[in-house]
Amino acid sequence: MSARPGRWRRWRLVVAGVVVLTVTATVALVLAYPSVAATTCPRCYGLTPVRDGLYAEPDLPDADRQRLIEVYRDASQRVDDFYQGRESDPTVLACLTSRCYRRIGGGGERGIAIRDRALMLSPRGISAVIAAHELSHVELHARLGSRRDEVPQWFDEGLAVLVSDDRRYLAPPTAPDRCRDAASGPLPETLDAWLRAAGADEQVYARAACRVHRWVAAHGGRAAVLDLVDRLRRGERFDALVGD
Known part of the structure; x- marks a missing residue:
């Protein structure tokens, strides 16, 4: 038993409408909140993994890559020591150029935490102190869950x-x-x-x-x-x- 041609046409229109709305919403999100989109898909913004969870611009000199790893390790240790371990596992986007930071939605700040899921570091924020500051925000928000706004x-x-x-x-x-x-x-x-x-x-x-x-x-x-x-x-x- 086959469906009527009119019914198939209606379903195709519904599916097409859903696809259009989804694409439109995605584009709107990317334009309005590039930082959210970038931390969700770092590779989409041209960033590549330096180590698990840490992304930066591609083709960095070895010295810069090692510096990022050491900054992240030191910052993580500060948070681990204070909180006696970490419950959060954020994605970290680190930019060594202003152009990169603007592309992922950054402004004039040294760094910024994205709720309990990610953080971004500007060229001025590539330090253990700034990274630990933002990691502390992420860790506190992760531990508080729905009570973070309290x-x-x-x-x-x-x-x-x-x-x-x-x-x-x-x-x-x-x-x-x-x-x-x-x-x-x-x-x-x-x-x-x-x-x-x-x-x-x-x-x-x-x-x-x-x-x-x-x-x-x-x-x-x-x-x-x-x-x-x-x-x-x-x-x-x-x-x-x-x-x-």
């Missing part, structure tokens, strides 16, 4: 400074007080507010790092962060656990 941006950023041991914003661990800027007052809670504040005064990182460092030190060290994550995942509120 953590205000100032805590996320201050924690990333602490994990990466960024000496621009924190004194060395041997200092009597690691805080470089202990000014009080509210800190930005949303990403948009943080970006505006950091654009106007980069020392907002130092103030956030100081607040996080002092909270961590007063609550038992690194284990306090792991406990905080567990309690947040169980449904407790950040404000009740940390304050503002």
